[in-house]
Amino acid sequence: MTPKTLKSPYEVMQSMVEILDAQYSAHNQKGTGIIQLYFFHQHQEWICHVKADEHHLEFCTGVADNPTVTLRCSFFRWLDLSSGKLSPIWGALTRKLKFEGQVSFFKTLPKLDFSVNIRDKDDPRTAFEKNATKRWNPPQSVIIINASPRAGNGYTEQFAVRFAEGMRDAGATVEEVHLAALRIKSCTGCWHCWTKEKGCALDGKDDFYALFEKVNQADMVVYALPLYVDGMPAILKSYFDRSVRRVYPYICSDTSKMRHPRRIAKKNQAMVALAICGFGEKMQLAALKKHFGAIAHNFHIPLVATIFRSGAMLLFNNPFAYKQQTEVLENVRKAGAELTLTGKIKRKTKRKIEQKIASKKEFIKMTNYFWFDKIANQKNINDY
Numbered sequence: 001m002t003p004k005t006l007k008s009p010y011e012v013m014q015s016m017v018e019i020l021d022a023q024y025s026a027h028n029q030k031g032t033g034i035i036q037l038y039f040f041h042q043h044q045e046w047i048c049h050v051k052a053d054e055h056h057l058e059f060c061t062g063v064a065d066n067p068t069v070t071l072r073c074s075f076f077r078w079l080d081l082s083s084g085k086l087s088p089i090w091g092a093l094t095r096k097l098k099f100e101g102q103v104s105f106f107k108t109l110p111k112l113d114f115s116v117n118i119r120d121k122d123d124p125r126t127a128f129e130k131n132a133t134k135r136w137n138p139p140q141s142v143i144i145i146n147a148s149p150r151a152g153n154g155y156t157e158q159f160a161v162r163f164a165e166g167m168r169d170a171g172a173t174v175e176e177v178h179l180a181a182l183r184i185k186s187c188t189g190c191w192h193c194w195t196k197e198k199g200c201a202l203d204g205k206d207d208f209y210a211l212f213e214k215v216n217q218a219d220m221v222v223y224a225l226p227l228y229v230d231g232m233p234a235i236l237k238s239y240f241d242r243s244v245r246r247v248y249p250y251i252c253s254d255t256s257k258m259r260h261p262r263r264i265a266k267k268n269q270a271m272v273a274l275a276i277c278g279f280g281e282k283m284q285l286a287a288l289k290k291h292f293g294a295i296a297h298n299f300h301i302p303l304v305a306t307i308f309r310s311g312a313m314l315l316f317n318n319p320f321a322y323k324q325q326t327e328v329l330e331n332v333r334k335a336g337a338e339l340t341l342t343g344k345i346k347r348k349t350k351r352k353i354e355q356k357i358a359s360k361k362e363f364i365k366m367t368n369y370f371w372f373d374k375i376a377n378q379k380n381i382n383d384y
Contacts, residue, residue: 009039009046009075010061016082017050017059020110027110030054033068035105041075052108069101082112123252123261123300128268132302136343139219139270142167144176145211147225147236151180155276155312160224162329163274163307166336177214179235182207187241194249200242208242215243220270220340221301223292226312227277230287246299254297262300270304271296272339276312280363282354284310305339307332307350311357317370321357328353 007015024030032053039046049064050057071078077096080086088106091097128135144164148156164174183206192201203209215221225232232240247260273292277284285308296303309315309332315325331352335345357363 009041010048012075012079013037013048014059016112017057019112021057023110023113024055024057027108029107031105031108033102033105033108034064034066035109036064036067036070037078038070038072039075039078040073046075050109057109067101068105069099069103071100072098084111124254126268126300129300129302132268132270132304133343135268137268138170138340139167139172141218142172142174142220142222142340143215143218144174144222144224144274145215145236145239146176146178146180147223147233147239148178149180149233149235151178154226155316156224156226156274158316158329159274159276159307159309159312159332160222162332163222163224163336166333166338167340169333170337170340172220172340175214177211179239182211184208184211184235184238184242186238187244191249193242193245199245202242208239211239212243212245216246216264218269220272220304222272222274224274225276227275227279227285227288230284231291232288240295243299256297259298259300269301270343271299271301272305272307273303274307276309278311278313278367280311280314280357280360280367282308282310304343305335305345307335307345307353309353311363314363314367314370315357318357318366324355324357328355 030052033051035050035052037048037050039048047063048059048061049067050059051064052058073081073091073096077086077091081088081091081097086096088097088099088103092099142164144160146152146156146160148154151157160176164176167174185202185206185208188201190201193199200209223232223236225236228234231237246262246264248263250261251258252261271292273289275285275288289306289308292303292306309328315321315328331349335349335353338345338349358366
């Protein structure tokens, strides 16, 4: 694969003329002649010209015989002129542009127009995205994607299981999938999924597509995960990178920020983030929450709930926190039921899930004791 390099002015001109030539047929001021260009860029002179006839525009390097019009300027001034940022009259008056010959011949070049008619180019937020709770219908099918690299052996599983119990109590069909048990290759950035009809170039070579289709059919998707280096584990990031096929490569405007128009069938699908971390402060999960919010926006799926539990490891390994552990997990179960039925979790339930385990000073002491004991006595950490 050839590495990307900065294009030379000649290469930029070649690309520009190709775009203009594609739009030339609809231009109503065609003419036959030559535009000679002398550019100055990075202490070097670049000499080229553009030939025009009744049918095409052609880019050539070097000096042309008998040019119709000649322009001398810096290459950046030419780019400003071409994009409409610099008026030719103002450029000539200020000597930023130096013309010779039949200046009106520049009208032979069509104005750059990047307008295209694309499917779903305008794809604003749906009513469900704006207020999912108001338009909530209890989800019939839910899939929990457990992104813990420890699969069913980690602390994430304890929370995912309770949350699933609550959703089942409320009538939903719930399936849990462990990403660690699947083989999902990393995105290669080939853009195959955006430019080809058959989707990802890796389809059939790993387990991604089967999971992707299953997720698309669900009414609600719950992402359960531990915090890894201030974000999501790599296996979940790989899944999201491969999921970019949910949307078109085009960009549309939105009330808050740009995003891609959706590609899959439009439906009222909701997203939930259920995350834990070892730090004792909830603020440690702030970046993860913002990341999920961005993913929800770009994939057109409202993030209806974030359930974040800090200090999860200590909660399970401090015998004096057993009462709190029991209360937290019971309220995780309640949260699953409440969210399924109403599209939101009660504040009281969230407060009990996120309740403080210990003071900052005590939390640090107990956590450090836990790790010192495991390291000093060479205990198998997978047992905890």
